[in-house]
Amino acid sequence: MAQASAPSGLRFHSQIDYAGTMKISSHAVARMLGAWQAGPGPAHQRLSDRLRLLVLDGRLPLGAALPSERDLATALGTSRTTVGAAYRTLVEHGYLATRARARATVRLPHATPSERPAGTESATxxxxxxxxxxPVEILHAAYAAALEQLPRYFERHGYDRYGTAELREAVADWYRRRGLPTAPDHIMITSGAQHALGLLARTLLSPRDKVLIDHPTYPHAIRTFAEARARLLPVAVGTCGWDTAQLQAAGRAAQLAYLIPDFHNPTGMCMSASVRRRLRLACPTIIDETMTDLALDGARPEPCAVHMPTAVSVGSVSKSIWGGLRTGWIRATPSLLERVEQARPATDLGTPVVEQLATAVLLNGRQTExxxxxxxxxxxxxxxxxxxxxxxxxxxxxxxxxxxxxxxxxxxxxxxxxxxxxxxxxxxxxxxxxxxxxxxxxxxxxxxxxxxxxxxxxxxxxxxxxxxxxxxxxxxxxxxxxxx
Ligand SMILES: Cc1ncc(COP(=O)(O)O)c(C=O)c1O
Structure with missing residues (x-):
């Protein structure tokens, strides 16, 4: 059975100082380190190994200032000598830079050309x-058709924060074919599903709000919510999928939920029909339908919004056609879309018209299926x-x-x-x-x-x-x- 993990929420504690340096708190580092004490070898070695991996996989960003030795030792319940030795190892290997009376900052060693072991010389x-x-020919034909339609737009200014009428209607039709009545004024076109998520986070979240997420989930969603200074409430997607009771309990504590029920990234799981039917969370819920058209062992799942009319859906053609189209959408009530439209100019002023026209051709021709x-x-x-x-x-x-x-x-x-x-x-x-x-x-x-x-x-x-x-x-x- 799936379990809610860390119900008290998790937050990425960091502050930016006057010099523009990101300071990472000792508690944030301790959380990222997880169970660092397990394993062979001296404690300072294990600690420096774990910190090095956090630098290498980007969770400790370049230039970020680490906590003082004393603060980190307290947060980790270990000695200052252990933390000091770990920091010194990182400095020696080029992963930390130090200056007198300042916190150590994250850096990377100078690149040395790596020598590949024999037998692995071909391209990475x-x-x-x-x-x-x-899909080369299909995409080529869609762009050719889009270029023919494009002159119709030349007399207008070209800035359209809701998207072209053609594509809004084509996306609405995509939902109707899946059994969800949808009008074009329920659709806003975005530059991909990631952009849709960013716009919704900007519109719906305030600092310290809690966001329920699948755990694991799509990494750029984690980043989007963390940058909106939200706290994350992870609910496990276990080997049996989603657990309705856990979702509902977390939904009562959250201001927003973000779920990927259709062929979830990264597990590929599909939320069962019975969980979908009962999925009514107390908080606004974003349903990510980026993978919906990629049903490999059966029919496409029913849209969650059929049972949860308040759901806000995001989607795109990045996985069913091509990520380079950079076209996606939000399906929501016209009043929510109006709020998004007002927030949008802070990031962009609309999605390129040719790509929208090409995407409409592809959706109308059912090329995503x-x-x-x-x-x-x-x-x-x-x-x-x-x-x-x-x-x-x-x-x-x-x-x-x-x-x-x-x-x-x-x-x-x-x-x-x-x-x-x-x-x-x-x-x-x-x-x-x-x-x-x-x-x-x-x-x-x-x-x-x-x-x-x-x-x-x-x-x-x-x-x-x-x-x-x-x-x-x-x-x-x-x-x-x-x-x-
Ligand atoms: C679940 C999920 N949502 C959103 C996105 C972003 O898609 P897009 O390329 O449309 O921005 C991806 C891309 O990998 C994804 O896997």
């Missing part, structure tokens, strides 16, 4: 992006599962019902270290803790199956080599790859 395979390549694209994803998912069985047989990876990713679990907490060394073996991955808060998911990695099968197999072979090197005492120094 990127497993940190979970996004398919474009292409059986051949789904078939490709199914066979890539099989290839990835087979490669795991061959090269990493102790990694447990439940079969996702849709979407583009597997959520693999190692027997040991190896994820951040693996992400830091994997590029030396010709593969980049997104470490599990990037999908959670408080240092969770050190046993997990997200594995997308959007690349061709042969590359997936080779990537897993390389990952197995990297893991072997770790068990033999090697360490990696690579900074985190961008994720999507």
């Amino acid at each position: 395979i990127n497993l940190s992006f979970a996004a398919p390549p474009a 292409r059986p051949d694209a789904l078939q490709h994803l199914r066979s890539h998912r099989d290839a990835l599962t087979e490669a795991l069985a061959e090269y990493l047989p102790d990694v447990h990876a439940p079969r996702p019902a849709g979407g583009v990713t597997l959520w693999g679990m190692f027997p040991e907490p190896v994820s951040s270290r693996l992400a830091a060394i994997a590029p030396d073996y010709g593969v980049t991955i997104a470490a599990g803790p990037r999908f959670g808060v408080g240092g969770a998911f050190e046993r997990h990695i997200r594995l997308p199956y959007t690349l061709p099968s042969s590359q997936l197999t080779e990537a897993i072979r390389r990952l197995a080599q990297a893991r072997l090197a770790l068990t033999q005492g090697a360490t990696g120094t690579h900074t985190p790859a961008p994720v999507a």
